[in-house]
Amino acid sequence: MTSTPTPAPPAPFTADDYRARMARAAAAAADAGLAGVLVAPGPDLVHLTGYRPAATERLTVLVLSADREPVLVVPTLEAPDAAASTGAPALTLRDWTDGKDPYAAVAPLLEARGRFAVSDNTWAVHLLGLQRELPSASYVPLTEALPMLRAVKDARELARLEAAGAAADRAYAEIVTARFAGRRETDVAADLAALLREFGHSQVDFTVVGSGPNGANPHHEAGERVITEGDMVVLDFGGLKDGYGSDTTRTVHVGEPGPAEQHIHDVVREAQRAGIEAVRPGAACQDVDRAAREIIDQAGYGDLFIHRTGHGIGVTTHEPPYMIEGEEQPLVPGMCFSVEPGIYLPGRFGVRIEDIVTVTGDGVRRFNTTPREMAIVE
DSSP, rough: OOOOOOOOOOOOOOOOHHHHHEEEHHHHHHHHSSSSSEEEEEHHHHHHOOOOOOOOOOEEEEEEEEEEEEEEEEGGHHHHHHHTTGGGSSSEEEEEEEESOOOHHHGGGOOSSSEEEEOOTOOHHHHHHHHHHTTTTTEEEHHHOOTTTTTTTOHHHHHHHHHHHHHHHHHHHHHSSSTTTTTTHHHHHHHHHHHHTTTTTTTEEEEEEEEEEEESSSOOOOOOOOOTTOOOOEEEEEETTTTTTTOOEEEEEEEOOHHHHHHHHHHHHOOOOOOOOOOOTTTTTTHHHHHHHHHHHHHHHHGGGSOEEEEOOSSSEEEEEEEEEOOOOBBTOOOEEEEOOOOEEEOOOOOOOOBBEEOOOSSSEOOOOOOSSOOEEE
C-alpha cells in the first residue's frame, strides 16, 4: 500500500445549488404533464436536497411542483437533522408525529387529481398509503417519467466524477503491482477495497475479481478460488468519493497470455475504442452500443457480448442514461456514463474494459486514463 496523501475534498454544494436543482425538476415535471414529483429517501433526495436520512419505516418525502415552493415532509424526531442539512434553506419543512397519519400530512400538498412521478425506491407501503389517501391521483416511476433528471452534470459535479475516476485509476495502478498467483479472489478484492478507501472513497460499492472461468460471469462475486498462473482476471471496481461514483474495469493476465486470450482482449479493446469514438452531442445513446457491438459482431463473438454497453453514473454508480439498443435519448454535454463492452466465454474466461466518460461540447472526455492494453501480473 502507498501513503500518498488524499487531495482535499471539494467545496460542498450550497442551498442555492439545491434550490436550482429542485426548480429544474419541478419545471421538467410540468413540461412532462405531471402534477408534481414525490421523492423518497435515496439518491434522488440526496441529489435534490443534500439530505440523506437514515432508512426507517417512517415516511419522509419531498414534494415538488411548479406552482409552489418545495416541501419536505419528515418525522418529527428527524426534523432537527433535516433542518441542519445544506439544502434546508431552499425548502419548507413539515413534520408529523408518531401516532398521526403521515399520508394525511402529505395530502394537502397534492392536488386531489393528477399524475405524479414517484422516486423508484419509494417503499410500497408509502405509495399504497398515498393511494388510499388520494385515490383519484395516479403515479408513475420517476425514471420512466423523467429519466434524465440527474443525467446532465454541472461543472462541480463533473469535477467530483473526474476526481473519483482518478482515485480508481490510482487503485488500479497499485493493484497491478501486487502478486495475484497463489492468492484468493477475495484477497485481491480486499486489497482493491482498501486502495479505493486510501485514495479517498468513502464507500466501496463493488470489487469484482473474476479469475479464469469466473471471469465469464460479468457480475461475479469474488470468491475463494485461488488465482493461478495462466488465468485471465477481470477487475471491476468502484464506489463513491465525495458523493460521486467511480466505476472502471480492466482485464489482466497472470503471466504471458496465449494467442486466443490476446485476440479476445484486442477485440474488446477495439470495441471499447469504437464505442467511445461514437460519443458526441446529438448522437443517440444506442449509437454508442451499436458502435461497440459492431466490432464484436464482426469478430464473430456477438452472442458472447451479453449486456448493454454502458450506464450513467453520478450520485449512484448505476443510473440513466443507458447505452443500449432502443434508447434514442440524444447525448448532451454533461452526461456521464460508462463504455464497457465485454466478451464472455463460458467455462474459460471473460474480458471487459470500462471507462467513465462525459459528453463535451464537441465530443467526449474520459475520466479513466489507465492503459487499456492487457497488463501482465505475477
